[in-house]
Amino acid sequence: MSSASPAPMLAILLALLQLSLCSIGIAAASYPDFQLLNVKQSLLETKMFHPLKPSESHQLSNVTQTGDHPEKWKLKLLHRDRLSSNATSTFHHHRRRFLSRMERDVKRVAAILRRLPDGGNRQGDAAYEVKDFGSDVVSGMAQGSGEYFVRIGVGSPPRSQYMVIDSGSDIVWVQCQPCNQCYRQSDPVFNPADSASFAGVSCGSSVCERIENSGCNAGRSCRYEVSYGDGSYTKGTLAFETLTFGRTVVKNVAIGCGHINRGMFIGAAGLLGLGGGSMSLVGQLGGQTGGAFSYCLVSRGTDASGSLVFGRGAMPVGASWVPLLRNPRAPSFYYVGLSGLGVGGIQVPISEDIFRLTELGYGGVVMDTGTAVTRFPTSAYNAFRDAFVTQTTNLPRASRVSIFDTCYNLSGFISVRVPTVSFYFSGGPILTLPARNFLIPVDDIGTFCFAFAASGSGLSIIGNIQQEGIQISFDGANGFVGFGPNVC
Secondary structure, eight states: OOOOOSHHHHHHHHHHHHHHHHTTTEESSOOOSEEEEOHHHHHHHHHHOOOOOHHHHHHOOOEEOOSSOTTOEEEEEEEHHHHHTTTOGGGGSHHHHHHHHHHHHHHHHHHHHHTSGGGGOOTTOOOOOOOOBEEBEEEEEETTTEEEEEEEEETTTTEEEEEEEETTOOOEEEEBSSOSBOOOBSSOOBOGGGOTTOEEOBTTOHHHHTSTTOEEETTTEEEEEEEOTTSOEEEEEEEEEEEEETTEEEEEEEEEEEEEEESSOTBOSEEEEOSSSTTSHHHHHGGGTTTEEEEEOOOTTSSOOEEEEESGGGOOTTOEEEEEEOOTTSTTSEEEOEEEEEETTEEOOOOGGGGOBOTTSOBOEEEOSSOOSEEEOHHHHHHHHHHHHHTTTTSOEEOOBTTBOOEEEOTTOSOEEEEOEEEEETTSOEEEOOGGGTEEESSSSSEEEEOEEEOSSSOEEEOHHHHTTEEEEEETTTTEEEEEEEEO
16 A cells, blocks of 8 residues: 655645744744634623722732743733723723723824824825833723833832833823822822832932923922823922832832823823833833833733733744834834735735835834824725725625724624734734734624724824734844734
8 A cells, every 4th residue: 555645744734834823923924814703702802801809909919020030020911991990880881992992092193193293294294183020011091191001119118009001101100199180090199208219309410301391390309291192191290219010129210200190091100101212111221121121912801911021031032023213303102114014915005115214203103002003194004904895895894983994794703704914014024913903893792893094194003902912022222123922
């Protein structure tokens, strides 16, 4: 009897290899043209979401240090919904949570554009109209504050506080007593009088000069003021304080002590800026972490937590690395080079120039934790969307919802076959998204929408919906951002 041909077995092995490469969405050259979206599971998650109980929010321990990398600080990340849901039954309703998120998102994008030269537009573009130490990341959907929270200690002795992480902000601040005007937060407001390590920053300090909109209080202490696009703001004095991440203690961190605060930072005590500027937490830590941090954002609507890790030990082996680009006119933001978009394994015919960051600081592609929905310039978005629609004619359509103009009625389906969606980064790496990162439920009855939108400007923003479940690492010292290889 002749032996069986090895061809079928070889084909199976090749298919398994390709599947393993694509399980986290990273591919060097090829990837499957279609994948399955589990409609039933996605809808089930919208109904099984549970906010943190008040007792859980105060007892949550979210910082660990690994034996392999004792210098690495790992924090637990939580989504804002887990906290804000405590206050109102509104957030038990998925559609209301979604609409609230989109309202904040529009304001977030408008705020980013206002910080850029000419709103991120090139000439002729239309204006926008409307360490390793870590922490688990909780999603916090407020504009200006970002969507994900971590829990850290502030002061000596440390007082546990929820802080919003924001990769587009360069300041760390907390609400402080005496509080002339404060919004509601989960923990007692920090009282600097109870901290042995609190020390005010003087007006003449070089640190004070590095803060935008700084000034003097009675000619002595340094005053700061930060406002956000939705009308939220924080005002107070600048101080040096000790921050605690589990067993890791970091002294003399410049933070804002906010005495007048307003806005949508529901549940959180303040903001942990992770931007590219010198006054962000990453910038202040400098050599302690080598400018390196990594995060994995938990998928929305689940009770799981993600992670935020600081330090060189956080840099994974096997990631797909893309060069970071710097915009001197917007140093807080992390820009990446994007050369194109793909649908169903076919690159959409879009000029690479649409995504280019110009020498004058216009256009470009920003990675942002605080923006939910990925935005592209209108012409790029239209071509991208049309390519997706062309390959989904077998799915029943639904009316537009909020900022999404391409929606489907998937009620009654258990799973559906959808084309892959990919980002082509400059230099060759391709990020192929999981189906749940681009076709998302907007209610609990089966309406799913293509989770992208037009930016209305020359700027592109890769938002947190598209980043969910993928380990993303920033190596600021060497100028790279990595995708994978791990998932969460």
